Amino acid sequence: MVSVKREREIDLEDDEVPVKIGRSSEDRRSRHCPYLDTINRSVLDFDFEKLCSISLSHINVYACLICGKYFQGRGLKSHAYTHSVQFTHHVFLNLHTLKFYCLPDNYEIIDSSLEDITYVLKPTFTRQHISGLDKQGKLYRAYDGTTYLPGIVGLNNIKANDYANVVLQALSNVPPLRNYFLEEENYCGIRRPPGDIMFLLVQRFGELMRKLWNPRNFKAHVSPHEMLQAVVLCSKKNFQITKQGDAVDFLSWFMNALHGALGGTKKKPSSLTKVFQGSMRIFSKKLPHPDLPPEEKVALLLKEEYQEEMSDTTFLFLTLDLPTAPLYKDEKEQLIIPQVPLFNILAKFNGNTEKEYKTYKENFLKRFQLLKLPPYLIFCIKRFTKNNFFVEKNPTIVNFPITNVDLREYLTEEAQVTEKNTTYDLVANVVHDGKPTEGAYRIHVLHHGTGKWYELQDLQVTDILPQMITLSEAYIQIWKRRESEDDTTNHTGA
Helix, strand or coil: CHHHHHHHHHHHHCCCCCCCCCCCHHHHHCCCCCCHHHCCHHHCCCCCCCCCCCCCCCCCEEEECCCCCEEECCCCCCHHHHHHHHHCCCEEEECCCCCEEECCCCEEECCHHHHHHHHHHCCCCCHHHHHCCCCCCCCEECCCCCEEECCECEECCCCCCHHHHHHHHHHHCCHHHHHHHHCHHHCCCCCCCCCCCCHHHHHHHHHHHHHHCCCCCCCCEECCHHHHHHHHHHCCCCCCCCCCCCHHHHHHHHHHHHHHHCCCCCCCCCHHHHHHCEEEEEEEEEECCCCCCHHHHHHHHCCHHHCCEEEEEEECCEEEECCCCCCCECCCCCECCCEEEHHHHHHHHECCCCEEEECCCCEEEEEEEEEECCCEEEEEEECEEECCCCEEECCCEEECCCCCEECHHHECHHHHHHCCCCEEEEEEEEEEECCCCCCEEEEEEECCCCCCEEEEECCEEEEECHHHHCCCCEEEEEEEECCCCCCCCCCCCC
């Protein structure tokens, strides 16, 4: 109770600062501050959680613009006030209201030269700006002198969160999803039930998206600290910053969580499902137990429950199964790295290929065929098999073209008539290197404005030749549908 009262006092102190005699309120607001030249932009970092470095409170937090630390309040006994007197740091920014103050004199600073600081804290995008993002490849210079392309920005690997970084970077380079989250007005009006924490994911993802695409950053990389804290909280610690996770598991959870938080249901679409959701037809047939005598199997197959059933379902990504990796070595005692064409593993969806699925009690034979293709199609290549003892990784290289993948043959006959455009081009490729539990992730991303490919691994950003992308152990891929036959989406070297 005491702490609540104390925070309330600190909260009120902002509005109850005594006015100096002889000055009007308006005069105090516009007073010139002699300490603006002490601001040190190189230490300012607004990517971390907005809480006081002393009280650890989120309420009424100010950033010291000289040392970059966060403090609560600005009244006479507040931590910010004490800091200003002790260290003679005078300029502070309220992280919520975006107003600047001079302490300990306690007056508001109005100065247009500070606008770049508020823009880094809270970037905003106009519709005109958003519409031009994919039409140019202008390099911007950060305050620290490094040049960068907005959107092609490294994400800090805090400890073991590269599995989440690559997914966030992949999704941030899908234009319709990016455009939706760049404008906060698109989702700030969505109503959620009281006590629902999942909307925090939407807010943090929007903030991260705007920072990644900010053309006026102070540094050429972004820390996803607040985004990942929301992930840890909303996933009930299933996904953590300190422990390596699986990028496909994270992608699946994150997309479904975002869909729900944006007000989507099984029947009601969200901005996420409009981009990624397709539908497929599943033919499923129950199999008799393999240990039964042949006569019993024949008798069971005649029963109705063993007849083939057909059902339609939606999907946000397609899982592609790799052939079993060979265990033998070649004549030089070198392990053979097996390769498989993409179209071989896509055959799973041609409507004829049967695959057996085993559950705890029953076995099923299933066939798949696509009904509707989404604007952006995600492939997850199943590299890992888990059992009770360990995780195995399949190192098979998938040979795929970067452009011009036609999926018409995997559609049902009716869908082939209704679906006009079925050709896709690659826009993002997530790679897993190394051992199953210890490996690292990196991502290849197409910059739509320049048509060039870039490789991002944590803070490292390098350009890469398209031919090199196909040599990697691809794990997640995002493909963009061509909206017309002459839409070739500016791919260099493809």
